[in-house]
Amino acid sequence: MGLCASKQQTAGGGSKVAPAGKDSDQLSLQTDSQTSSLRVKGEFSALQLKSAVKVVVVVRPLLDAEKAKGATACVEAPSTTVVQLPPRRDASEPYRFDFDRVYKMSNPGRQMFAEVVQPLLSRFIQGFNTTVLAYGQTGSGKTFAMGTMGRQLSTFGEADGIISRSMRFIFDHMKVIRQQYDVSLKVSFIEIHQDDIRDLLGDGASTAPIQVRESPERGTYIENAQEVLVHSMDEAARLLEAGNMHRAVAAHNLNEHSSRSHAICTVQMEQRLRPSVPIGPEAQRFLRSKLHLVDLAGSERAKETGTTGQQFAEGVTINKGLLALGNVIGALTEGSGRKHIPYRDSKLTRILQDSLGGNSETLMVACVSPANTNFEPTLSTLRYASRARSIQNRVKQNNKYSPEEEIAYLRAELEEKNAMVAKLQSQLEMAASLMKGAVSPDNIKLVLPQHIRSPSAAGITSTRASFTGSGAF
Numbered sequence: 204m205g206l207c208a209s210k211q212q213t214a215g216g217g218s219k220v221a222p223a224g225k226d227s228d229q230l231s232l233q234t235d236s237q238t239s240s241l242r243v244k245g246e247f248s249a250l251q252l253k254s255a256v257k258v259v260v261v262v263r264p265l266l267d268a269e270k271a272k273g274a275t276a277c278v279e280a281p282s283t284t285v286v287q288l289p290p291r292r293d294a295s296e297p298y299r300f301d302f303d304r305v306y307k308m309s310n311p312g313r314q315m316f317a318e319v320v321q322p323l324l325s326r327f328i329q330g331f332n333t334t335v336l337a338y339g340q341t342g343s344g345k346t347f348a349m350g351t352m353g354r355q356l357s358t359f360g361e362a363d364g365i366i367s368r369s370m371r372f373i374f375d376h377m378k379v380i381r382q383q384y385d386v387s388l389k390v391s392f393i394e395i396h397q398d399d400i401r402d403l404l405g406d407g408a409s410t411a412p413i414q415v416r417e418s419p420e421r422g423t424y425i426e427n428a429q430e431v432l433v434h435s436m437d438e439a440a441r442l443l444e445a446g447n448m449h450r451a452v453a454a455h456n457l458n459e460h461s462s463r464s465h466a467i468c469t470v471q472m473e474q475r476l477r478p479s480v481p482i483g484p485e486a487q488r489f490l491r492s493k494l495h496l497v498d499l500a501g502s503e504r505a506k507e508t509g510t511t512g513q514q515f516a517e518g519v520t521i522n523k524g525l526l527a528l529g530n531v532i533g534a535l536t537e538g539s540g541r542k543h544i545p546y547r548d549s550k551l552t553r554i555l556q557d558s559l560g561g562n563s564e565t566l567m568v569a570c571v572s573p574a575n576t577n578f579e580p581t582l583s584t585l586r587y588a589s590r591a592r593s594i595q596n597r598v599k600q601n602n603k604y605s606p607e608e609e610i611a612y613l614r615a616e617l618e619e620k621n622a623m624v625a626k627l628q629s630q631l632e633m634a635a636s637l638m639k640g641a642v643s644p645d646n647i648k649l650v651l652p653q654h655i656r657s658p659s660a661a662g663i664t665s666t667r668a669s670f671t672g673s674g675a676f
């Protein structure tokens with residue numbers, strides 16, 4: 204059986220992108236049946252699979268500002284997987300690169316999501332760590348592709364970015380999964396600005412330093428960043444829109460709203476088979492996965508951006524982080540002889556340790572401007588992205604949990620049930636007093652917990668947010 208109907212394993216252990224689907228809804232139906240069949244044990248347990256980093260290129264349209272400066276389009280896409288630049292003055296051959304997919308159209312969002320992001324999210328739902336990483340020169344369209352700035356996350360429009368489409372897909376699938384599993388979804392949203400990590404969801408009250416940590420069980424994780432439990436698309440959209448507002452942005456010559464930081468939105472999903480579900484011994488009892496959605500700050504040259512002072516300093520640290528990322532990619536693609544991978548050279552590379560060379564299925568979205576005036580940065584982005592394509596990650600389904608975790612989970616659940624019993628008891632006493640005429644009805648406010656008011660929401664409770672045992676990350 205294939206791992207995913209829209210992805211075929213190749214002889215080299217890599218994978219091809221499926222042909223373009225007619226629309227995302229059709230693919231979504233395919234994924235439902237895969238999701239349930241892949242929940243079955245056997246094929247994945249204790250299995251590690253090789254997974255090549257997939258790379259797609261998005262060539263955005265020529266902007267009015269570029270046209271006004273006399274720029275013309277020089278980036279070509281002779282096929283759906285090839286991108287080509289003309290030869291430099293002194294050369295005769297064009298520069299030609301192969302990728303998993305090339306999008307050269309005005310609004311690639313819907314098609315790109317159906318073809319390359321959705322299959323990745325199906326793996327996330329099956330308990331695999333996954334990453335979508337937007338890379339490119341400043342002003343090349345990364346933020347537009349990810350949808351991490353200025354636009355509403357819940358518009359359902361053609362211009363929706365990867366983040367809002369992904370959240371919608373996950374919530375749609377949770378409706379099906381919840382028939383058998385208790386599911387919790389936690390979101391964190393941070394930015395790395397001038398090599399400092401900032402919590403975009405924080406209220407600024409916490410003084411605990413945000414640190415990158417590693418553990419054998421959880422892999423790389425961020426300590427002291429808020430992890431917010433979300434129950435609906437609306438809740439997630441409101442949260443991420445609020446986070447976007449806090450992101451560091453400034454204008455320069457190449458982009459009116461340039462992101463001055465790397466933004467990382469992380470979604471963590473835990474699924475526990477309900478004890479009451481009559482399902483065969485084959486079913487996975489527990490799945491845990493994380494999805495990183497990364498909008499990197501753009502590489503830039505101070506001469507072209509015209510930045511000075513604070514913005515110049517930001518540009519220097521942005522480039523440093525991207526250089527460290529480039530060094531990691533370089534080290535990973537040097538072959539098996541290379542033992543040391545310089546993950547520790549920057550916070551960005553430490554956080555992305557799982558995504559590049561570790562336990563994650565990863566998609567890089569390389570964004571380029573078509574303008575001839577951006578020839579050199581575009582060539583450099585395509586070379587960078589092309590190298591990333593030969594990275595082989597080793598992925599496994601995260602389906603293990605320790606007895607300590609189970610105890611912590613059951614304890615949290617018991618505490619929550621006890622609190623609910625106590626609350627109901629006091630309401631009962633209040634009602635009894637009312638019947639005896641001892642209390643005026645105006646003084647009574649009956650507050651039932653969310654999952655009693657709405658049985659369909661059962662399974663997600665606030666105590667899950669405090670459940671942080673070691674796990675299979």
Ligand SMILES: Nc1ncnc2c1ncn2[C@@H]1O[C@H](COP(=O)(O)OP(=O)(O)OP(=O)(O)O)[C@@H](O)[C@H]1O
Nearest residue numbers: 263309341342343344345346347458461462500501
């Ligand atoms: N596919 C697209 N179609 C139309 N306009 C686009 C597209 N991609 C980007 N743009 C426009 O190009 C400009 C730059 O895009 P964006 O801000 O996403 O770049 P960026 O790579 O995130 O830049 P930076 O690294 O400076 O933050 C914006 O005005 C955006 O609206």
